[in-house]
Amino acid sequence: MAAMAPVAEPTGVPVIILKEGTQRSYGREAVRSNIMAVKAIAEILKTTYGPKGMDKMLVDSLGDITITNDGATILDKMDVQHPAAKMLVQIAKGQDEEAGDGTKTAVIFAGELIKEAEKLLDANIHPTLIIEGYKKALNRALEIIQEIAEPVDINDTEKLLLVARTSLNSKAVHDTKDYFAQLAVEAVRAIAEKRGDRYYVDLNNIQIIKKHGGSLRDTMLVKGIVLDKEVVHPDMPKRVENAKIAVLDTPLEIEKPEIDMEISINNPDLIQKLLEKQEKILAEKVEKIAATGANVVITQKGIDDVAQHFLAKRGILAVRRVKRSDIEKVARATGAKIVTNIDDLRPEDLGEAELVEERKVGEDKMVFIEGAKNPRSVTIVIRGGFERLVEEADRALHDSLSAVADAVMDGKIVAGGGATEVEIARRLREWAKTIEGKEQLAVEGFIKALESLPQTLAFNAGHDPIEVLMKLRSAHEEGKKWAGVDIETGEIVDMWEKGVIEPARVKTNAFKAGTEVASLILRIDDVIAAKREETKEDKKSTPSSEED
Numbered sequence: 407m408a409a410m411a412p413v414a415e416p417t418g419v420p421v422i423i424l425k426e427g428t429q430r431s432y433g434r435e436a437v438r439s440n441i442m443a444v445k446a447i448a449e450i451l452k453t454t455y456g457p458k459g460m461d462k463m464l465v466d467s468l469g470d471i472t473i474t475n476d477g478a479t480i481l482d483k484m485d486v487q488h489p490a491a492k493m494l495v496q497i498a499k500g501q502d503e504e505a506g507d508g509t510k511t512a513v514i515f516a517g518e519l520i521k522e523a524e525k526l527l528d529a530n531i532h533p534t535l536i537i538e539g540y541k542k543a544l545n546r547a548l549e550i551i552q553e554i555a556e557p558v559d560i561n562d563t564e565k566l567l568l569v570a571r572t573s574l575n576s577k578a579v580h581d582t583k584d585y586f587a588q589l590a591v592e593a594v595r596a597i598a599e600k601r602g603d604r605y606y607v608d609l610n611n612i613q614i615i616k617k618h619g620g621s622l623r624d625t626m627l628v629k630g631i632v633l634d635k636e637v638v639h640p641d642m643p644k645r646v647e648n649a650k651i652a653v654l655d656t657p658l659e660i661e662k663p664e665i666d667m668e669i670s671i672n673n674p675d676l677i678q679k680l681l682e683k684q685e686k687i688l689a690e691k692v693e694k695i696a697a698t699g700a701n702v703v704i705t706q707k708g709i710d711d712v713a714q715h716f717l718a719k720r721g722i723l724a725v726r727r728v729k730r731s732d733i734e735k736v737a738r739a740t741g742a743k744i745v746t747n748i749d750d751l752r753p754e755d756l757g758e759a760e761l762v763e764e765r766k767v768g769e770d771k772m773v774f775i776e777g778a779k780n781p782r783s784v785t786i787v788i789r790g791g792f793e794r795l796v797e798e799a800d801r802a803l804h805d806s807l808s809a810v811a812d813a814v815m816d817g818k819i820v821a822g823g824g825a826t827e828v829e830i831a832r833r834l835r836e837w838a839k840t841i842e843g844k845e846q847l848a849v850e851g852f853i854k855a856l857e858s859l860p861q862t863l864a865f866n867a868g869h870d871p872i873e874v875l876m877k878l879r880s881a882h883e884e885g886k887k888w889a890g891v892d893i894e895t896g897e898i899v900d901m902w903e904k905g906v907i908e909p910a911r912v913k914t915n916a917f918k919a920g921t922e923v924a925s926l927i928l929r930i931d932d933v934i935a936a937k938r939e940e941t942k943e944d945k946k947s948t949p950s951s952e953e954d
Contacts (some may be wrong), residue, residue, distance in 0.1 A: 437533075440490035440927050441524050445495045447486070448517020451510050452479055455859075457575040458893050459510075473794060475576060476801045477509035478502040490737055490927055497923040501915055506696075506808020508912040511859065512574045518858040523928055524850030528933045533928040537689050539841070539848020544921045546837055547856070550830045554887055555818035555910040556902075560598055560605055565819060566591045568907045571857040572822050573809040575906075577802035582622045586799075589786060590806040592668070596629055598814055607811040613735055613785040614803070618796045619768035624789035625799070630759065630778045631736050635725045636707055636771035637764045637796070641718040644764040651757040653733060653742040654698040658717075658724075659690055659710030660684050669826045683947035685712055691748050692716040698753045702762045706733050712839040721763060725773050739778035743809045762848055812909035821901035823890025823938055824860025831856045852921075860891055871895035 434443045454475040464483040472483050481495045494516060498509040523536050540790025558565050570587035579586055597611040615632055634731045635643060674916060686770060688710055694715075703709075703717065703724040717724045728736075737744050740757025788803065790796035813819055820826045831853045838849040860878060861871035874891050877898045881889035890901035901907075 411831055415494065416910050437527065437928075437930070440930055441520050443491040443502050444494060444520045444924075444927055445517055446518075447481070450484075450515050451480065451864060452517075452862055454480065454574075455510050455514060456866050456893060457580075458863075458865040459576055460866070464558045469525060470530055471794070471796070474798055475852060475931070476798075476805070477513060481509075481513070481881045490930070493795045493923050493926060497919045501919050504915050506912075507805045507909075507915040511916040514862060514920040514922075515859065515916060516903050518855035518926035518928060519852065519920060522854050523848075523924065526847055526851060527592050529847075531847060535844050536848045536851070537843035537928055540852055540921050540925060542841065542845065543834060543838075543849045543852035544917060545915055546834060547830050547852075549680060550833050551826070551910055551914055552818070553606045553818065553821050554826070554829060557817055558813050558819045559597065560814050563591065565907060566594075566813060568905045569813045569819060569909060570806045570810050571804045572908055574802055577798070577805070579622055579799050583623075585623060586625070586806060589625065590810050591625055593741035593784050593786060593910060594807060594814060597782055599782065604817070605814050607815055609807055609811055611735070611738070611783045612807060613732070613771075614800060615785060615787045616796045616800055617768045617770065617787060618793045620789035620791075622795070622799055624788050625940065626787050626789075628774060628776060628785040630785065631732065631783055632778040633704070633728055633775070634730055634733065634770070634772040635728060635737075637773065638724050638726050639714040639718045642879045643721055644713075644723070646701050646723050646762045646930055648758075649702045649762040650698075650700050651740050651742050651743050651759060651762070651775070652698065652734070652750070652751060652755070653703060653704040653737050653740070653750075654703065654705040655707070655744050656705065656748060657707035657709070658688065658703070658713040658726075660687060660747075662758055669822055688713045692720060692722075694748050696720045696722065698751055698756060700751075700756055702759075704728055704733065704736055706730055710774065722763075723773075732946040735783040739780060739783040740775065740777040744884060755897055766930065779832065780783050786821055795935070801943065803894045807911055809912065811926055812911040816909060816911040819907050820913060821888040821890060821911050822906040823899075823901040823904070824863055824878060824894070825888045825890035826881050826908075827856045827859045827902045828875075828889070829887045832879070832882045842900050855920075863893060864896065865875060867891075867893035869893075869897070874898075891922065936948045 454462060454477065457477050461473055462480050463476045465482065466483065472479065474480060478498050484705050486495050488493050494513050497516065498513055501509045501512045508711065519540060526536050526905065529775050541904065567587050568595045570590040570761050571583050574580065574586055576582035593612050594607055598605045598607050613631060616632055616951055670893050673752055682835055692713060702724055706728055707726070707728040708722055709717070714724065733744060736742065740759050742757025743755040744752045745755055758779040759775050762773065762775050764771055764773050786803065790798055834853050838853070857875055861875050864874035865871045869891070874896060877891060878891065881898045886900065887904040888900050890906065892899045892904065
């Protein structure tokens with residue numbers, strides 16, 4: 407039998423795996439840290455929830471102030487540092503991009519799920535069981551939303567206006583919500599595109615221009631494009647009816663050669679000939695444009711002073727250095743083709759509009775293109791007494807446009823005021839009896855998180871949240887599926903009759919997002935943070951040894 411090789415005894419020398427300065431927390435410590443961070447963010451947003459929610463004043467490092475109750479904006483401006491809290495910021499951005507509204511619902515719901523999970527963790531229930539319970543509850547909740555949701559059609563103006571108004575209830579533009587709701591519905595209808603048996607809405611086709619001055623009621627919807635530019639030459643016409651529009655992505659000026667060149671001139675007459683040649687080239691370019699029948703020129707590039715003169719002589723209105731995104735909107739709306747070489751410009755490449763006119767808005771001049779051939783692009787010019795009000799009106803209008811677009815694309819709407827959440831909770835409570843084992847406790851946690859949303863609405867309006875929830879439960883047990891809380895009185899009313907209506911898509915996305923981020927955070931049991939690199943500012947703030 408062969409002798410066994412000697413086994414080396416452990417020497418007690420530590421094995422360094424992580425880089426010096428790395429911080430690690432694991433197990434319960436990591437879970438607790440993440441839970442505290444998520445709860446803190448959710449608590450910040452809780453007070454802004456609902457029509458009676460408060461605003462937040464956010465001051466950045468430069469001293470610029472933002473006053474808003476828009477969830478996505480608050481989280482974006484807060485400069486959150488904790489990694490788990492950053493996940494909530496990302497989920498809010500995702501909700502904003504996907505549904506355009508419901509960011510606070512998603513974040514508060516995630517915070518409540520985490521709060522309920524913390525109680526279950528204290529009862530020694532494994533995170534995996536909690537996550538499985540949450541996922542089963544979510545899937546059932548999404549089915550319930552589809553069961554209870556009511557249909558809506560793009561031609562149902564009354565319901566779409568209610569959707570837009572509900573979205574604006576909690577915004578700074580509350581006093582003008584009817585007017586803004588009308589603008590939102592008209593704008594979405596103008597750009598809605600039918601594909602198969604469903605409608606598609608691309609909100610990028612709605613151009614938003616912000617100009618402070620005037621009042622919120624001076625905000626206007628233009629069924630066409632507004633260019634934040636003025637006509638380039640004073641002798642050009644300021645108004646062109648039955649416009650034939652040439653949309654160019656090429657300059658009307660003598661371009662500099664790509665390589666450096668030197669021209670030796672030993673006779674003054676040659677300078678004059680050079681200038682005449684340049685003038686002739688520009689005159690020919692203008693003649694080619696005029697020959698197509700164009701009476702309006704819009705270009706992304708520059709227009710030389712000489713070219714401006716020739717265009718003015720031909721009675722052509724011209725606008726230069728227009729943003730690429732606006733050039734594309736003009737082409738889409740007017741049916742024009744974007745031309746990159748004037749030699750290729752043909753009459754069939756021109757766009758058409760009933761009117762192109764320069765108008766003064768506030769202190770600035772703008773070019774309005776109205777009565778477009780294919781008005782799939784519209785513009786909303788937002789006015790307001792001061793800049794911060796205009797910014798908040800822009801955020802409010804974005805949420806309202808998104809809500810109407812969601813309702814049009816999804817074709818399903820539900821009641822607000824906590825009615826949907828309490829109805830889902832009631833049905834989930836019945837369904838939870840069919841779930842065996844500890845997962846049933848996680849489903850109960852999901853139900854409590856849902857019910858916390860109407861409680862938050864009531865609390866922010868100054869009502870007793872527990873009393874309101876008890877009344878809501880009782881009303882829903884009686885079969886009143888759209889019973890919600892009237893935040894003005896604290897009474898339980900039919901939210902459908904009251905006209906508080908939201909797109910089903912906003913709810914489904916918010917519940918999905920909240921459950922996903924809660925599940926993601928519950929899975930983390932180890933946080934390994936690398937040492938933060940020292941910046942120049944850190945070095946400046948750290949005193950040297952001589953100063954010490």
